[in-house]
Amino acid sequence: MKYQTRKKAIVLLADGTIFHGRAVGDKEGKAFGEVCFxxxxxxxxxIFTDPSYFGQLMVTTNAHIGNYGTNENEEEADTAQISGLICKNFSYYHSRPGADMSLQDFLGKSNLFAISDVDTRALVTYIRENGAMNAVITTEVDNIEQLKRELAEVPDMDGLELASKVSTKEPYFFGxxxxxYKVAVLDVGVKRNILKHLAKRNVYCKVFPYNTSYQEMKEWNPHGYLLSNGPGDPAPLVNAIQLAKDIMEEDKPLFGICLGHQIIALANxxxxxxxxxxxxxxxxxxxNLETGKGEITSQNHGFSVNKEETESHPEVSITHTHLNDHTVAGIRMKNKNCFSVQYHPEASPGPNDAHYLFDEFIHNLIKEKA
Structure with missing residues (x-):
């Protein structure tokens, strides 16, 4: 597509800073969300289909996006979950034989607005220095003051409950x-690949809505429970926090991933x-503080667990730490059958560094079944 035919677009940050680009395709549009990279x-x-990114404008730091197209088997949800895409170079053509459509067609199918030709290095540097904040991407480049007023109405991610926006409405089975083994999964934004890893390990999953009570999940008589990843602030999820408390009270096998990890911390x-x-x-x-081994991991979170409170908690131990900033990356309860991690063991950046966490969960299910 000729550069001249694509409409001018901007990224307008909440503090008034503007970055310039062009709309992907010939589309006009506007999208709000918290900008992150x-x-x-x-x-x-x-990334685009991960429910944990719901409500966020995604900046990709890789210079070329779209060059290998898309494949429906690599989707973490049925449609895109991000609010919009910001990239440097957008590839309108792809060269992977295994692709079933171009990224442009995928964006169109998902009704997702995207802009390219943005100086993403400068934008990411600005976010790193000034913090994640709300933003709007739009082709309305001559309407700055109105955009600022609309942007001021967008709620901050801090204190925002989003699990209800991405969770299943009705229970369903997987595997x-x-x-x-039977595992009851609380869906606060579960990635499909988590369920695939459990099914591959001889687990039958029943996935429940975000506000399901322990009694409802317990009626299925599972061998264990999983609290999934998901978007938003964990603190407003009072039902999920109570669920975690109830599971731990009966000392049933419990595994938390990302948002689920934070819910378990709050329950303690x-x-x-x-x-x-x-x-x-x-x-x-x-x-991994228990083995002394390092892991290369996939991560996606904007909230973290308080390290000082975790270290002083008599019933919780820190099992993993992030080597860049020493934040809490994993915890285990000392007197309960419960552990969690802040990263994504179903992903494969290592490529298999963190898969053992699923095996550890299965080991706990075996003990429970026995």
């Missing part, structure tokens, strides 16, 4: 009914906080 060199389709009276600009990428180094 992911440093992954690949995996853009998984083989003949599997040896440990607070969470909004990070300056979060962890989002596929090269985050983690130290």
């Amino acid at each position: 992911n440093t992954g060199m690949t995996g853009y389709q998984e 083989s009914e003949e599997a040896d 009276g440990i607070s969470t906080y909004k990070m300056h600009h979060g962890h989002r990428g596929i090269n985050h180094p983690i130290l």
Whole structure:
């Protein structure tokens, strides 16, 4: 597509800063959300369909986006979850034989507005220095003052409950009914690949809506429970926090991933906080304090667990730390069958560094079934 035919577009940040670009395709549009960035060199389709990114404008730091198209088997949800895309070079043509459509067609199918030709290095540097904030991407380049007024009405991510926006409305099953183990999954934004990893390990999953009570999940008589990843602030999820308390009270196997990890911390009276600009990428180094081994992990979170409160908690131990900033990356309860991690063990940046966490969960299910 000729550069001249594409409409001018801007990124307008909440503090008034503007970055210039062009709309992808011939589309006019406008999208609001919290602007954040992911440093992954690949995996853009998984990023765009990850429910944990709901409500966010995604800046991709890789210079070329769309060059290998998309494939429906690599989607983490049925449609794109981000609010909009900001990139440097958008590839209108792809060269992967396994692709079933171009990224432009995928964006169109998802009704997702995207802009390119943005100086993403400058934008990411600005976010790193000034923190994640709300923004709007738009082709309404001559309507700045009105955009500022609209942007001021967008709620901050801090204190925002988003699990209800991405969770299933009705329970559903995943995996083989003949599997040896049953796991009840609380869907606060679950990625499909998490369910695939469980099913591959002989687990039959029943996925429940975000506000399901422990009694409802318990009636299915599962061998264990999983609290999924998801978007937004964990603190408003009072039902999920109570669910975690109830599961731990009966000492049933419990595994938390990302948002689920934060819910488990809150259920133990440990607070969470909004990070300056979060962890989002596929090269985050983690130290397993129990084994002394390092892991290269995929991460996507804008909130974290309070380290000082975790260290002083008599019943919780820190199992993993992030080597870049020493934040809490994993916890385990000392007297309960419960553990969690802040990163994504179903992803494969290492490529298999964190898969053992699913095996550990299965081991706990085996003990429960016995």
